[in-house]
Amino acid sequence: MDAYTNSRRVFCTIVPPHVLDKLSHHDDPLVAGPARRTLERDALERTRRRITTVRGVTATLEGAPSSKPRRTIYDAEHETRLPGKKMREEGGTASGDESVNRAYNGLGATFELFLNAYGRRSIDDSGLPLNASVHYSEDYNNAFWDGEQMVFGDGDGEVFLDFTIPVDVMAHELTHGVTQYTANLEYFGQSGALNESMSDVFGSLVKQHVLGQTAGEADWLIGKGLLAERVTGVALRSMKAPGTAYDDDVLGKDPQPGTMDDFVHTSRDNGGVHINSGIPNHAFYLAATALGGNAWERAGQIWYDVLTGGDLASDAQFTDFAQLTVAAAQSRYGEGEEHTAVLEAWAGVGITDLGARGER
Amino acid sequence: MRISVIRTGGFAGIERRAELDTSERPDATHLAALAHQAVEKGAAAAGRGVPDGFHYEITIDGRTVHVADPHLSDAQRELVRTVLKEGA
Numbered sequence: 001m002d003a004y005t006n007s008r009r010v011f012c013t014i015v016p017p018h019v020l021d022k023l024s025h026h027d028d029p030l031v032a033g034p035a036r037r038t039l040e041r042d043a044l045e046r047t048r049r050r051i052t053t054v055r056g057v058t059a060t061l062e063g064a065p066s067s068k069p070r071r072t073i074y075d076a077e078h079e080t081r082l083p084g085k086k087m088r089e090e091g092g093t094a095s096g097d098e099s100v101n102r103a104y105n106g107l108g109a110t111f112e113l114f115l116n117a118y119g120r121r122s123i124d125d126s127g128l129p130l131n132a133s134v135h136y137s138e139d140y141n142n143a144f145w146d147g148e149q150m151v152f153g154d155g156d157g158e159v160f161l162d163f164t165i166p167v168d169v170m171a172h173e174l175t176h177g178v179t180q181y182t183a184n185l186e187y188f189g190q191s192g193a194l195n196e197s198m199s200d201v202f203g204s205l206v207k208q209h210v211l212g213q214t215a216g217e218a219d220w221l222i223g224k225g226l227l228a229e230r231v232t233g234v235a236l237r238s239m240k241a242p243g244t245a246y247d248d249d250v251l252g253k254d255p256q257p258g259t260m261d262d263f264v265h266t267s268r269d270n271g272g273v274h275i276n277s278g279i280p281n282h283a284f285y286l287a288a289t290a291l292g293g294n295a296w297e298r299a300g301q302i303w304y305d306v307l308t309g310g311d312l313a314s315d316a317q318f319t320d321f322a323q324l325t326v327a328a329a330q331s332r333y334g335e336g337e338e339h340t341a342v343l344e345a346w347a348g349v350g351i352t353d354l355g356a357r358g359e360r
Numbered sequence: 361m362r363i364s365v366i367r368t369g370g371f372a373g374i375e376r377r378a379e380l381d382t383s384e385r386p387d388a389t390h391l392a393a394l395a396h397q398a399v400e401k402g403a404a405a406a407g408r409g410v411p412d413g414f415h416y417e418i419t420i421d422g423r424t425v426h427v428a429d430p431h432l433s434d435a436q437r438e439l440v441r442t443v444l445k446e447g448a
Protein backbone atom coordinates (compact mmCIF):
# COMPACT_ATOMS: atom_id res chain seq x y z
CA MET A 1 0.00 0.00 0.00
CA ASP A 2 1.41 3.40 -0.74
CA ALA A 3 1.77 6.29 1.67
CA TYR A 4 -1.23 8.04 0.28
CA THR A 5 -3.82 5.39 0.99
CA ASN A 6 -2.30 4.46 4.29
CA SER A 7 -1.84 7.87 5.77
CA ARG A 8 -5.50 8.73 6.12
CA ARG A 9 -7.17 7.58 9.22
CA VAL A 10 -10.17 9.39 10.34
CA PHE A 11 -11.72 9.27 13.73
CA CYS A 12 -15.15 9.65 12.20
CA THR A 13 -15.10 6.60 9.96
CA ILE A 14 -15.48 4.18 12.83
CA VAL A 15 -19.07 5.30 13.27
CA PRO A 16 -21.26 4.87 10.18
CA PRO A 17 -22.79 8.13 8.91
CA HIS A 18 -26.35 7.06 9.66
CA VAL A 19 -25.42 6.50 13.30
CA LEU A 20 -23.72 9.87 13.44
CA ASP A 21 -26.79 11.44 11.91
CA LYS A 22 -28.88 10.00 14.72
CA LEU A 23 -26.39 11.07 17.37
CA SER A 24 -26.27 14.56 15.94
CA HIS A 25 -29.89 14.97 16.91
CA HIS A 26 -29.32 13.57 20.39
CA ASP A 27 -30.68 15.61 23.30
CA ASP A 28 -27.34 15.65 25.08
CA PRO A 29 -25.17 18.32 23.44
CA LEU A 30 -22.06 16.41 24.48
CA VAL A 31 -23.18 13.64 22.19
CA ALA A 32 -24.86 15.69 19.50
CA GLY A 33 -22.13 18.30 19.14
CA PRO A 34 -19.23 16.02 18.25
CA ALA A 35 -21.43 13.86 16.04
CA ARG A 36 -22.64 16.88 14.12
CA ARG A 37 -19.14 18.24 13.72
CA THR A 38 -17.94 14.84 12.61
CA LEU A 39 -20.62 14.67 9.96
CA GLU A 40 -19.74 18.12 8.73
CA ARG A 41 -16.06 17.33 8.68
CA ASP A 42 -16.65 13.98 7.09
CA ALA A 43 -18.61 15.50 4.25
CA LEU A 44 -15.87 18.01 3.72
CA GLU A 45 -13.07 15.50 3.84
CA ARG A 46 -14.75 12.84 1.74
CA THR A 47 -14.27 14.84 -1.38
CA ARG A 48 -10.54 15.00 -1.01
CA ARG A 49 -9.42 11.62 0.10
CA ARG A 50 -9.85 7.92 -0.08
CA ILE A 51 -10.48 6.24 3.20
CA THR A 52 -9.12 2.75 3.32
CA THR A 53 -8.27 2.01 6.89
CA VAL A 54 -10.33 2.17 10.01
CA ARG A 55 -8.59 2.19 13.30
CA GLY A 56 -9.19 3.15 16.89
CA VAL A 57 -12.34 4.18 18.63
CA THR A 58 -13.95 7.54 18.34
CA ALA A 59 -13.27 9.15 21.64
CA THR A 60 -15.29 12.29 21.14
CA LEU A 61 -18.44 10.22 21.53
CA GLU A 62 -17.36 8.55 24.73
CA GLY A 63 -19.03 10.88 27.18
CA ALA A 64 -18.04 13.95 29.16
CA PRO A 65 -14.96 15.85 28.10
CA SER A 66 -12.14 15.33 30.50
CA SER A 67 -9.94 17.82 32.26
CA LYS A 68 -7.10 15.40 31.58
CA PRO A 69 -5.44 15.00 28.20
CA ARG A 70 -5.61 11.73 26.32
CA ARG A 71 -2.28 11.51 24.56
CA THR A 72 -0.87 8.79 22.37
CA ILE A 73 2.58 9.10 20.85
CA TYR A 74 3.57 6.96 17.89
CA ASP A 75 6.86 6.22 16.19
CA ALA A 76 6.65 6.51 12.39
CA GLU A 77 9.95 4.60 12.31
CA HIS A 78 11.33 6.85 9.56
CA GLU A 79 8.52 5.87 7.22
CA THR A 80 5.67 8.09 6.08
CA ARG A 81 2.79 5.83 7.05
CA LEU A 82 0.80 7.38 9.88
CA PRO A 83 0.49 7.08 12.74
CA GLY A 84 3.09 4.29 13.08
CA LYS A 85 3.92 2.15 16.08
CA LYS A 86 2.28 3.04 19.39
CA MET A 87 4.97 4.06 21.88
CA ARG A 88 3.35 5.80 24.83
CA GLU A 89 -0.22 6.18 25.97
CA GLU A 90 -1.78 8.48 28.54
CA GLY A 91 -0.45 7.67 31.99
CA GLY A 92 2.03 5.16 30.57
CA THR A 93 5.61 4.98 31.68
CA ALA A 94 8.26 7.05 29.96
CA SER A 95 9.70 5.67 26.78
CA GLY A 96 13.38 5.04 26.17
CA ASP A 97 12.97 7.37 23.21
CA GLU A 98 13.38 11.02 24.14
CA SER A 99 11.48 12.27 21.09
CA VAL A 100 8.47 10.29 22.30
CA ASN A 101 8.75 11.74 25.80
CA ARG A 102 9.23 15.30 24.57
CA ALA A 103 6.15 15.00 22.36
CA TYR A 104 4.16 13.55 25.27
CA ASN A 105 5.22 16.41 27.53
CA GLY A 106 4.76 19.07 24.86
CA LEU A 107 1.21 17.97 24.15
CA GLY A 108 0.56 17.92 27.89
CA ALA A 109 1.91 21.45 28.34
CA THR A 110 -0.28 22.70 25.50
CA PHE A 111 -3.37 20.97 26.83
CA GLU A 112 -2.66 22.55 30.20
CA LEU A 113 -2.39 26.12 28.96
CA PHE A 114 -5.63 25.89 27.00
CA LEU A 115 -7.38 24.32 30.00
CA ASN A 116 -5.93 26.47 32.79
CA ALA A 117 -6.00 29.80 31.02
CA TYR A 118 -9.12 29.49 28.89
CA GLY A 119 -11.05 26.48 30.22
CA ARG A 120 -10.68 24.70 26.90
CA ARG A 121 -10.80 20.92 27.01
CA SER A 122 -8.47 19.80 24.25
CA ILE A 123 -8.43 20.74 20.57
CA ASP A 124 -12.19 20.54 20.07
CA ASP A 125 -13.15 21.59 23.63
CA SER A 126 -14.73 18.14 23.97
CA GLY A 127 -11.74 16.09 25.03
CA LEU A 128 -10.44 15.08 21.61
CA PRO A 129 -7.53 12.64 21.99
CA LEU A 130 -4.15 14.12 21.15
CA ASN A 131 -2.14 12.00 18.78
CA ALA A 132 1.35 12.65 17.53
CA SER A 133 3.90 10.74 15.49
CA VAL A 134 7.63 11.29 15.84
CA HIS A 135 10.51 10.15 13.58
CA TYR A 136 8.45 10.85 10.47
CA SER A 137 10.31 10.06 7.26
CA GLU A 138 14.10 10.37 7.02
CA ASP A 139 16.11 13.49 7.80
CA TYR A 140 12.78 15.26 7.63
CA ASN A 141 13.06 19.01 8.17
CA ASN A 142 9.50 19.68 9.14
CA ALA A 143 6.52 19.24 11.43
CA PHE A 144 2.88 19.55 10.44
CA TRP A 145 -0.74 19.04 11.44
CA ASP A 146 -2.46 16.68 9.00
CA GLY A 147 -6.01 17.52 10.03
CA GLU A 148 -6.12 14.86 12.73
CA GLN A 149 -2.73 14.55 14.34
CA MET A 150 0.67 16.14 14.80
CA VAL A 151 3.65 14.89 12.84
CA PHE A 152 7.28 15.59 13.71
CA GLY A 153 10.44 14.98 11.73
CA ASP A 154 13.91 14.41 13.17
CA GLY A 155 15.57 17.12 11.12
CA ASP A 156 18.62 16.37 9.03
CA GLY A 157 21.07 17.34 11.76
CA GLU A 158 22.75 19.75 9.33
CA VAL A 159 20.23 22.56 9.32
CA PHE A 160 17.46 21.42 11.62
CA LEU A 161 17.43 19.26 14.71
CA ASP A 162 14.51 17.21 16.08
CA PHE A 163 11.24 19.13 15.79
CA THR A 164 10.17 17.86 19.24
CA ILE A 165 12.91 19.92 20.90
CA PRO A 166 11.11 23.29 21.16
CA VAL A 167 7.85 23.12 23.11
CA ASP A 168 6.53 26.10 21.13
CA VAL A 169 6.84 24.09 17.89
CA MET A 170 4.72 21.28 19.33
CA ALA A 171 2.20 23.79 20.69
CA HIS A 172 2.17 25.51 17.30
CA GLU A 173 1.06 22.27 15.63
CA LEU A 174 -1.58 21.51 18.24
CA THR A 175 -2.95 25.03 17.87
CA HIS A 176 -3.53 24.36 14.16
CA GLY A 177 -5.99 21.77 15.45
CA VAL A 178 -7.68 24.33 17.72
CA THR A 179 -7.98 26.76 14.81
CA GLN A 180 -9.41 24.03 12.60
CA TYR A 181 -12.14 23.35 15.17
CA THR A 182 -12.91 27.03 15.77
CA ALA A 183 -12.49 29.88 13.25
CA ASN A 184 -11.11 27.41 10.69
CA LEU A 185 -9.10 30.18 9.03
CA GLU A 186 -8.48 29.39 5.38
CA TYR A 187 -4.85 28.48 4.89
CA PHE A 188 -4.17 31.02 2.20
CA GLY A 189 -3.29 34.72 1.98
CA GLN A 190 -4.06 36.89 5.01
CA SER A 191 -6.44 34.39 6.63
CA GLY A 192 -3.68 31.81 6.25
CA ALA A 193 -1.16 34.17 7.82
CA LEU A 194 -3.62 34.69 10.69
CA ASN A 195 -3.90 30.92 11.03
CA GLU A 196 -0.11 30.73 11.23
CA SER A 197 -0.02 33.60 13.69
CA MET A 198 -2.54 31.91 16.01
CA SER A 199 -0.18 28.93 16.15
CA ASP A 200 2.84 31.10 16.88
CA VAL A 201 0.98 33.16 19.49
CA PHE A 202 -0.31 30.19 21.46
CA GLY A 203 2.91 28.30 20.77
CA SER A 204 4.87 31.09 22.43
CA LEU A 205 2.33 31.36 25.26
CA VAL A 206 2.68 27.65 26.03
CA LYS A 207 6.43 28.11 26.29
CA GLN A 208 6.02 31.17 28.53
CA HIS A 209 3.51 29.28 30.69
CA VAL A 210 5.91 26.33 31.05
CA LEU A 211 8.81 28.62 31.96
CA GLY A 212 6.71 30.89 34.16
CA GLN A 213 7.82 33.95 32.22
CA THR A 214 6.10 37.30 32.01
CA ALA A 215 5.73 39.15 28.70
CA GLY A 216 8.79 41.19 29.61
CA GLU A 217 10.90 38.14 30.40
CA ALA A 218 9.95 36.02 27.38
CA ASP A 219 12.20 35.78 24.30
CA TRP A 220 9.23 35.71 21.88
CA LEU A 221 11.16 33.38 19.58
CA ILE A 222 9.59 30.51 17.65
CA GLY A 223 11.73 27.43 17.16
CA LYS A 224 14.64 28.31 19.42
CA GLY A 225 16.77 25.17 19.80
CA LEU A 226 15.71 23.81 16.43
CA LEU A 227 18.60 25.13 14.35
CA ALA A 228 21.75 23.04 14.06
CA GLU A 229 24.91 24.53 15.45
CA ARG A 230 26.39 25.57 12.12
CA VAL A 231 23.36 27.72 11.21
CA THR A 232 23.69 31.44 11.84
CA GLY A 233 20.52 32.29 13.67
CA VAL A 234 18.70 32.03 16.98
CA ALA A 235 15.32 30.61 15.88
CA LEU A 236 12.92 30.49 12.94
CA ARG A 237 10.79 33.50 13.78
CA SER A 238 10.86 36.39 16.18
CA MET A 239 7.58 37.92 17.31
CA LYS A 240 9.50 40.70 19.00
CA ALA A 241 11.56 41.62 15.94
CA PRO A 242 10.23 39.87 12.83
CA GLY A 243 12.88 39.42 10.16
CA THR A 244 15.79 38.99 12.60
CA ALA A 245 15.61 35.32 13.62
CA TYR A 246 18.29 34.07 11.20
CA ASP A 247 20.61 35.19 8.44
CA ASP A 248 22.45 32.22 7.05
CA ASP A 249 24.29 31.02 3.93
CA VAL A 250 22.02 28.03 3.48
CA LEU A 251 18.74 29.24 5.00
CA GLY A 252 18.94 32.77 3.66
CA LYS A 253 17.58 35.62 5.72
CA ASP A 254 14.42 35.58 7.85
CA PRO A 255 11.88 37.13 5.43
CA GLN A 256 9.22 38.14 7.95
CA PRO A 257 7.81 41.67 7.89
CA GLY A 258 6.76 43.38 11.12
CA THR A 259 4.50 46.02 9.60
CA MET A 260 2.01 46.40 6.74
CA ASP A 261 4.48 48.56 4.82
CA ASP A 262 6.61 45.47 4.27
CA PHE A 263 3.77 43.04 3.53
CA VAL A 264 5.10 40.42 1.11
CA HIS A 265 3.09 39.60 -2.01
CA THR A 266 3.93 36.13 -3.22
CA SER A 267 2.18 33.08 -4.61
CA ARG A 268 4.56 30.70 -2.84
CA ASP A 269 3.81 29.22 0.58
CA ASN A 270 0.05 29.67 0.02
CA GLY A 271 0.55 33.38 -0.41
CA GLY A 272 3.28 33.74 2.20
CA VAL A 273 1.40 32.40 5.21
CA HIS A 274 4.67 31.81 7.10
CA ILE A 275 6.00 35.21 6.05
CA ASN A 276 3.22 37.70 6.64
CA SER A 277 2.28 36.06 9.95
CA GLY A 278 5.07 38.30 11.26
CA ILE A 279 2.67 41.24 11.18
CA PRO A 280 -0.09 39.87 13.47
CA ASN A 281 2.64 38.14 15.52
CA HIS A 282 4.27 41.47 16.21
CA ALA A 283 0.91 43.08 17.03
CA PHE A 284 0.36 40.43 19.69
CA TYR A 285 3.83 41.02 21.08
CA LEU A 286 3.18 44.78 21.27
CA ALA A 287 -0.16 44.30 23.04
CA ALA A 288 1.21 41.73 25.49
CA THR A 289 4.31 43.71 26.43
CA ALA A 290 2.33 46.94 26.78
CA LEU A 291 0.06 45.20 29.27
CA GLY A 292 2.88 43.37 31.02
CA GLY A 293 2.48 40.44 33.39
CA ASN A 294 1.62 37.00 32.05
CA ALA A 295 0.93 37.32 28.34
CA TRP A 296 -1.53 34.42 28.35
CA GLU A 297 -3.78 36.28 30.77
CA ARG A 298 -5.13 39.46 29.18
CA ALA A 299 -3.57 39.64 25.71
CA GLY A 300 -3.91 35.89 25.27
CA GLN A 301 -7.48 35.94 26.53
CA ILE A 302 -8.45 38.63 24.01
CA TRP A 303 -6.87 36.71 21.12
CA TYR A 304 -8.49 33.49 22.34
CA ASP A 305 -11.88 35.21 22.57
CA VAL A 306 -11.60 36.25 18.92
CA LEU A 307 -10.35 32.87 17.68
CA THR A 308 -13.16 30.99 19.39
CA GLY A 309 -15.89 33.62 19.60
CA GLY A 310 -17.69 32.72 16.39
CA ASP A 311 -17.42 36.15 14.73
CA LEU A 312 -14.10 35.54 13.00
CA ALA A 313 -14.80 34.57 9.39
CA SER A 314 -12.75 31.79 7.85
CA ASP A 315 -11.56 34.20 5.16
CA ALA A 316 -10.83 37.04 7.63
CA GLN A 317 -8.21 39.61 6.70
CA PHE A 318 -5.81 41.27 9.16
CA THR A 319 -8.10 44.27 9.60
CA ASP A 320 -11.10 42.04 10.35
CA PHE A 321 -9.13 40.23 12.99
CA ALA A 322 -7.74 43.45 14.44
CA GLN A 323 -11.22 44.93 14.68
CA LEU A 324 -12.49 41.89 16.55
CA THR A 325 -9.62 42.08 19.06
CA VAL A 326 -10.53 45.70 19.79
CA ALA A 327 -14.15 44.69 20.32
CA ALA A 328 -13.14 41.69 22.44
CA ALA A 329 -10.88 43.86 24.62
CA GLN A 330 -13.78 46.23 25.21
CA SER A 331 -16.37 43.61 25.94
CA ARG A 332 -14.15 41.71 28.38
CA TYR A 333 -12.26 44.58 30.03
CA GLY A 334 -14.16 47.77 29.18
CA GLU A 335 -12.54 51.00 28.04
CA GLY A 336 -9.36 50.52 30.07
CA GLU A 337 -5.73 49.91 29.28
CA GLU A 338 -6.48 46.65 27.45
CA HIS A 339 -8.51 48.49 24.84
CA THR A 340 -5.78 51.08 24.42
CA ALA A 341 -3.01 48.49 24.29
CA VAL A 342 -4.75 46.53 21.55
CA LEU A 343 -5.45 49.65 19.46
CA GLU A 344 -1.87 50.82 19.80
CA ALA A 345 -0.49 47.37 19.03
CA TRP A 346 -2.27 47.28 15.67
CA ALA A 347 -1.29 50.87 14.96
CA GLY A 348 2.28 49.77 15.66
CA VAL A 349 2.15 47.35 12.73
CA GLY A 350 0.41 49.80 10.43
CA ILE A 351 -3.20 48.77 10.95
CA THR A 352 -5.03 51.88 12.02
CA ASP A 353 -8.49 53.36 11.98
CA LEU A 354 -9.92 50.56 14.11
CA GLY A 355 -11.44 52.59 16.94
CA ALA A 356 -14.62 53.84 15.32
CA ARG A 357 -15.43 50.65 13.47
CA GLY A 358 -14.42 48.54 16.43
CA GLU A 359 -17.15 50.10 18.54
CA ARG A 360 -19.91 49.10 16.14
CA MET B 361 15.59 14.14 -18.94
CA ARG B 362 15.65 17.22 -16.73
CA ILE B 363 13.88 16.99 -13.40
CA SER B 364 13.46 19.98 -11.13
CA VAL B 365 11.81 20.25 -7.72
CA ILE B 366 10.75 23.36 -5.86
CA ARG B 367 9.78 22.77 -2.26
CA THR B 368 7.78 25.51 -0.52
CA GLY B 369 5.84 25.89 2.72
CA GLY B 370 6.69 23.84 5.77
CA PHE B 371 6.92 25.04 9.37
CA ALA B 372 9.88 27.24 8.50
CA GLY B 373 8.41 28.50 5.22
CA ILE B 374 11.84 28.23 3.60
CA GLU B 375 11.98 27.50 -0.10
CA ARG B 376 14.36 24.93 -1.60
CA ARG B 377 14.92 24.16 -5.25
CA ALA B 378 17.11 21.73 -7.13
CA GLU B 379 17.44 20.27 -10.58
CA LEU B 380 19.17 17.28 -12.09
CA ASP B 381 19.79 15.90 -15.51
CA THR B 382 19.34 12.14 -15.71
CA SER B 383 21.56 11.76 -18.77
CA GLU B 384 24.74 11.80 -16.71
CA ARG B 385 23.52 9.40 -14.09
CA PRO B 386 23.86 5.63 -13.81
CA ASP B 387 20.30 5.42 -12.41
CA ALA B 388 18.79 7.30 -15.38
CA THR B 389 16.34 4.51 -16.23
CA HIS B 390 15.12 4.24 -12.67
CA LEU B 391 14.71 8.01 -12.33
CA ALA B 392 12.85 8.19 -15.62
CA ALA B 393 10.45 5.51 -14.37
CA LEU B 394 9.93 7.39 -11.10
CA ALA B 395 9.39 10.62 -12.99
CA HIS B 396 6.81 9.00 -15.20
CA GLN B 397 4.88 7.66 -12.18
CA ALA B 398 5.25 10.93 -10.30
CA VAL B 399 3.75 13.01 -13.07
CA GLU B 400 0.93 10.56 -13.60
CA LYS B 401 -0.41 11.08 -10.09
CA GLY B 402 0.35 14.78 -9.66
CA ALA B 403 -2.13 17.64 -9.83
CA ALA B 404 -1.98 20.33 -12.48
CA ALA B 405 -2.52 23.12 -9.95
CA ALA B 406 -1.28 23.63 -6.40
CA GLY B 407 -3.73 22.80 -3.61
CA ARG B 408 -3.75 24.31 -0.14
CA GLY B 409 -2.42 21.23 1.58
CA VAL B 410 -2.29 20.74 5.34
CA PRO B 411 -0.98 23.35 7.82
CA ASP B 412 2.82 23.46 7.67
CA GLY B 413 2.94 20.68 5.07
CA PHE B 414 5.54 20.88 2.34
CA HIS B 415 4.41 21.60 -1.23
CA TYR B 416 6.43 20.25 -4.12
CA GLU B 417 6.42 21.51 -7.66
CA ILE B 418 7.93 18.82 -9.87
CA THR B 419 8.87 19.72 -13.43
CA ILE B 420 9.91 17.02 -15.86
CA ASP B 421 10.99 18.13 -19.31
CA GLY B 422 8.76 21.18 -19.11
CA ARG B 423 5.70 19.50 -17.62
CA THR B 424 4.85 20.60 -14.06
CA VAL B 425 2.77 18.84 -11.41
CA HIS B 426 2.02 19.75 -7.80
CA VAL B 427 1.98 17.44 -4.82
CA ALA B 428 1.88 18.08 -1.08
CA ASP B 429 2.71 16.24 2.13
CA PRO B 430 1.57 13.86 3.43
CA HIS B 431 -0.11 12.69 0.22
CA LEU B 432 2.89 11.70 -1.83
CA SER B 433 3.08 8.37 -3.59
CA ASP B 434 6.20 6.31 -2.96
CA ALA B 435 7.51 7.24 -6.40
CA GLN B 436 6.91 10.95 -5.83
CA ARG B 437 8.61 10.83 -2.46
CA GLU B 438 11.67 9.01 -3.76
CA LEU B 439 11.96 11.37 -6.70
CA VAL B 440 11.65 14.49 -4.60
CA ARG B 441 14.17 13.21 -2.07
CA THR B 442 16.67 12.30 -4.74
CA VAL B 443 16.45 15.61 -6.57
CA LEU B 444 16.57 17.79 -3.45
CA LYS B 445 19.46 15.77 -2.04
CA GLU B 446 21.57 15.22 -5.13
CA GLY B 447 20.42 17.87 -7.56
CA ALA B 448 22.09 21.23 -7.88
Ligand SMILES: [Zn+2]
Nearest residue numbers: 196199411412
Ligand atom coordinates in the same frame (compact mmCIF):
# COMPACT_ATOMS: atom_id res chain seq x y z
ZN1 LIG C 1 1.94 26.37 11.16
